[in-house]
Amino acid sequence: MWKWIWPCVHSNPTTEGLDTEMFDRTDYPYTDTFVREAIQNSLDARLDKQKPVTISFRFHQEPLGERKPFLEGAIAQRKKARLRVPAEWDEGKISWITIEDYNAKGLSGDLEKRSSDFWNYWLNFGVSNKDGSERGGRGIGRVTFLIASQVQTVIGLTRRSKDAKTAACGMCVLKSGEFDGEYKSTHTYLASEEDNSRYIYKLHESEIFHRELKEAFEFTGYEDSGTSGLALAIPYPYSELNPRGILASAIEHFAPAIMNGTLQVCVDGISLNASSLEEIANDVALNIHSMAIRENVERYLQLIKEGLTGELVEISVSDLRNGLQSLKDTAQIKELQKKIDSDELVGLCVAFPLEWKREVHTVRLKTILARTPSGFACIDRLFREGMSLPDVTAKIAPGLDMITLVDDELLATYLNCCEGKAHLDLLESQMIREKLDGYHANISVRRFIKRLPSDLRDLFIPDIIEPDANIFDAFFSIPKANNGNKPKKEKDRQDPPPPPPPKVPAFIVEPLPDGFRYKANPDYEGWPVNALVRAAYADGSRKPDWSEFDFRISELGTKHEGCSMVINDNEFRMSDCTRDCSLEVTGFDTKRELDTRLKVWKNAQAD
Amino acid sequence: MIYPSLYEFTETGMEYFDKVFTGHIGDDFIDPMDSSIAQKVPGTGSLEIKAYATAKEMAAAVLKALGTNEMGAVINNTALWAWLTFVLRDVVFPKDAAGHRKPGEVHKWYPTKLSDWQKGQRHLIRMPVQLLAELGDDGDHLLCRAPHIGSEIREQLTSQQDMFHPTFQRAAKLLYFDEETENLKRGAGGKSGGSPRRLAKVRDQLDVTWDLFSLTPERLVEILPKEFNRFKPEIDGQLKPAA
């Protein structure tokens, strides 16, 4: 058994819990946060800027076997602290996720200094390695990984680019309290002993340890290839993390970085890169969180591609306070408005000043605008060096899709300082003003960028020239049936044209006492088709979520015929459905109600 | 420190309060009994500032100090709650080892009006007081932790106003509160099946098919699905599973 050290707290204060609030958001699924943190850390640690950084996520499930010696110590301490341990541990089983990056620097810094990057990562929470010159810092990423594990444990093995040294450590969150006559701290560490003179730990450093750790958790390793990076193992991850979700999150939040070759993402052997991006995006589109992107992922990628490779018209802004007002009604903008009206994509390069260390630089960002296709939600995203800041959007985005790309290094560094811990938005707190010291605490650029989605739309949405009776109708309107006019005479009324005949649906739904049955409609002629059925318990919202704790399909009764079937979470994917097709699912909780959704499409294999 | 009565900040006091918590000025800028920035609230009694072990203890002290003032009458008195936040700042926002105070998210220290429930319910003093006033001991599971600890269970189980119903909270207490240890049961802080987070979600689902306000707490616990079995109290030595 490899030692875990659960130190005493001595006379230092303790803080319980993992500051999880920033992740407790209903507007972002946890998978998005997990993927964003993992990829952002690796991007920030990129070594050779001429090559992409690769990050690999792999899901494993095995008997405990050789992994047991690396976790036994921590699990025993969790039990002592009366914390939950998954039943699988006692059953001799384990699942885990590995996250490995390549062409990355690894966890660098002096292994004997508490304030180094290496020990900041493991010991100094709330600290990031961020200064004005270098991005990154893995500030909250490790908390994300701890939260991902049912035993709040992460084990890491790094090979560092600077000195080619390999180092490994692990941490597990416990709780403080008196145990065996000692007052113990909140965390335990995979290490050989405490080094109290340096306020760190002496790590397990033997070659045997590194080799066995690598083999146990199936790390690819770095020694053979002579490369560097950081490999993490997250034992007993929550099942909401899954390969499709990770691919979808990577596409939603990092598509520009993938497209321009900065980033490659591998998930269980599926390689997401510039050439496979479109195909994989279509495949996992339904897993994308943002509705606007989910329902039109091809368009999303098209806009990004245009931003990266298309021709751009430069517009200059000198006075940031006035924003784009001075450009309104200019000939250049009117010309571009016409292009938008004819459904063309318009690419802009917006140039403006940014002062850094007393010198004024001209920085640039790129924006692609296009009219939103009818019936679709507006796409509205800003990317800083390939990563999206999903909260930098227009409050109302009527009718125009917009993608903004910030790749200018100086501007990107500035914006990185303005991002909150979760890198979702551009903020303006006291702490951020302090970070902008080199920029003389200039927040006007942040405000300009934050307003840009609204201001650009305002610039291109044509002026209203006819009086509009709908703007105030929430306050000043009357029902149309009671407008004071006399009703039309009978002979003046014209019969409306007959409605078109309703489309024949491919499937009929039958409720069952504890489930449902979808079966082929005998009146439908368009066989074969593919179909996707999703089920979730209704929760009063328009689109109820499913959780594995609601039901697992493996625990329900399912029967299907006339098609081939793949089941994933709460989805039944039926291929090559014929007129004999049916799907029956039973065993649901009869105290709740089910919300089922069916999507049917063609391109089936069989004739 | 004992304050002989409660106060509410004046407009100037509110400005200073804001600046203290956004780090623009130091604590010592405010004398909470200075009449130029704070006025006594009539009918209130004394309040001792000490290291309360639980949010319930702190809430009880504040509730008692409200004296003859009904909770409903003062709940939206922003200036009063701001004053309480200031005087109790070391209790709810203790300084770290380096001597820095990090109040964090604004709605935890600034008493946003409860017309915006989602923001208003996050206040670390007003919400415990409101919970104690409305639920009494039925809110023990929400108030058993130290005042400065943001409680996941409280955040999950008070996120909708209709969760303030005694039926729901008594049911939650039955599930998650250990009367013997006067603390939460093991596992009550997690995210997995049967957790408070899940209870909030399953409540939404059951609300589609049941009028939850009509049920007794025991009946509500009874109809919860099997993921909650590990928390359901034993009755006559048997777990009461979902029917």
Place this chain on the structure above:
Amino acid sequence: MRRRIRLTGRKQLSRTSAAIKIMELPDKKLLTLCVNHPDDFKGFPKNSRIKIKLNENKLVEILDFGTLDSPQTAVEMKNQYFSSPSCELRIVNTDGDKAGLLLGSTDSWTLNVDDKDKSKKGILRFLPADLGSRTWKLQILDDDYPIVQINKDIPNPSLWAATDPVFISTAFPAILLQLFTDIFESYSADPEIEWITDWLAWAEVIMPGEKAPFSAEDDKDKEAWIEKLIDSFAHRHRLSQRLIKHLDSGKEAL
């Protein structure tokens, strides 16, 4: 295709089964209920309870209207913060081990006072215009609906005018004052011009039973009527409360 599987046997009721309205009185708000289609409730036990759930910005109130065989027509709303809550009608079983089960319920919909008919006709028009330093201006025409001109230099002027709490709470009362003062000065009786007729119909909804006093000899009666109309409008749309909430939220952002 979306389909609900009602495993508990809940009946989906139509929102037209009953007419539900918010009625504002000087010192309270009532929720009123009138059953339109009794057949929709056939088959439910007579002692089932009728409940209406109101919901807005996570504030919730459930109002009990008694039983199917003895329903109440109006219940006072305790929650004063609702402005346009969503509303759901529920029929609740009270018998045996199924007590508390919803026998039937509607989908939620947004409750407005004049929610008789979904298709509305706007009677005040909007147009951005070059107004120099002026923010807004009311244009009253002889034979067409009045137009509020908004300074076109204001960003997103239509969105701003329709949603900005400062504009709504301060300009709308001024628009009403100017408009009705002009109507009373121009006409001594209902001129039966379409736009004026529509505005008078609108005023009737805001102040039921209070006909516009065209024939009043004393101008003070007309002024008082206009004042009362503005008060009713402000009360209905909680104008000062909107403004205060907006100012409070601006303070938090600092």
